[in-house]
Amino acid sequence: MKNFLNTIVITTTLLLAQSCSLLPKSEEKPISITTHQHEERSMSGSHHREHSTSDTGDSKKALTQAKLKVPSKMTSNKSIPIMIDIQDSDGKAITNFDTFQEKLMHLILVSDDLQFFNHLHPTYKENGQFEVAARFPQAGSYTFFSDYKPAGQTEQVSVLKTQVPGNSIAAPEINLNRSKMFNVTKVNLAVSEPTVKAGKEVALMFKLQDASNNQPLTDLWPYLGERGHLVILRQSTPLKAEDYIHAHALKDTPAGQVHFITSFPQPGKYKLWGQFNRKGNIVTADFWINAI
CATH class of the missing domain: 2.60.40.1930 (Macroglobulin (MG2) domain)
Known part of the structure; x- marks a missing residue:
């Protein structure tokens, strides 16, 4: 059948x-x-x-x-x-x-x-x-x-x-670290405000380095017509359209950096996925941010 x-x-x-x-x-x-x-x-x-x-x-x-x-x-x-x-x-x-x-x-x-x-x-x-x-x-x-x-x-x-269907695995604890390794790429996330407040605009700055020497990347290519893409979702049950943010990269930023400006509409924990193109290899860098 x-x-x-x-x-x-x-x-x-x-x-x-x-x-x-x-x-x-x-x-x-x-x-x-x-x-x-x-x-x-x-x-x-x-x-x-x-x-x-x-x-x-x-x-x-x-x-x-x-x-x-x-x-x-x-x-x-x-x-x-x-x-x-x-x-x-x-x-x-x-x-x-x-x-x-x-x-x-x-x-x-x-x-x-x-x-x-x-x-x-x-x-x-x-x-x-x-x-x-x-x-x-x-x-x-x-x-x-x-x-x-x-x-x-x-x-x-x-x-x-x-x-x-099936038995799901419990999610690990939320990791709020702002520096992480993704294969051969080190990504540091800097936020323009020391405290992220709901409804207030902030800059999210991804600083990408080669893991072998910690030097800023010089091999970033455009991804889908931009320097990078950023998807943000608020942790909620169920996930809704108002929990979804798709931010666009700023055009002029220092070498090895990709910046975004956005705001977090409600207090809560948000997951970020920044995507960048290293000579044809897409790097997906995920981070958590807490907005109050």
Whole structure:
């Protein structure tokens, strides 16, 4: 028999909503969950199991929705095909998307305990459908943040959920160290303020050194059109669109350094993943920050 697909759909209630779907055909049970949209973003999510919620009374109707399809049998540490469908509020495929940061879609996959991170770029298959293969390192709950721009619209973020069955491993204690080794690269994180306060703008400065001699890197290449990329998520249950920040690197910084300016919207612990390109090898440097 064909594998059953698990599908969950989350639509946003403000300007735009998004949807995701996945894999080949099988029985599909959409789940609808209403969410809200930021000033420039809408969110949606998908998973498989049937249920729905009604609109929460927001006066602005969602214009898009997202559907995620994954196999009914999810296995850790194996390549899993994922499909994401982007539709309008009537269920019709949105077919045109604008490229941003060199891609049509950026898909951030994290475990809900924020121990695992992956930055994927699904392939557009026309008719509003994106496909990608994802690997889940262990059993547990996972969240996708699907970042894309319908043609002529602002950047949208859809939040999608899935579960990998089995016994999960307890997350290690949070490490607040500001200097870490990532293979042959040493990364030091400096923050412009001694205390990070919620809602206050701060500069995050990544200083990258060659581990062999502690000298600033001279072999940084652009990554997706920028000096680097930074994804930030607030530790929360469940993870939501308002917990997600995608910061853009400043253009002019000293050799071996990549700087970002952002703010942390709420008090709490935040996980940061800075991504940098060393001559074709992507360095992903993760740190924790506590905002008060």
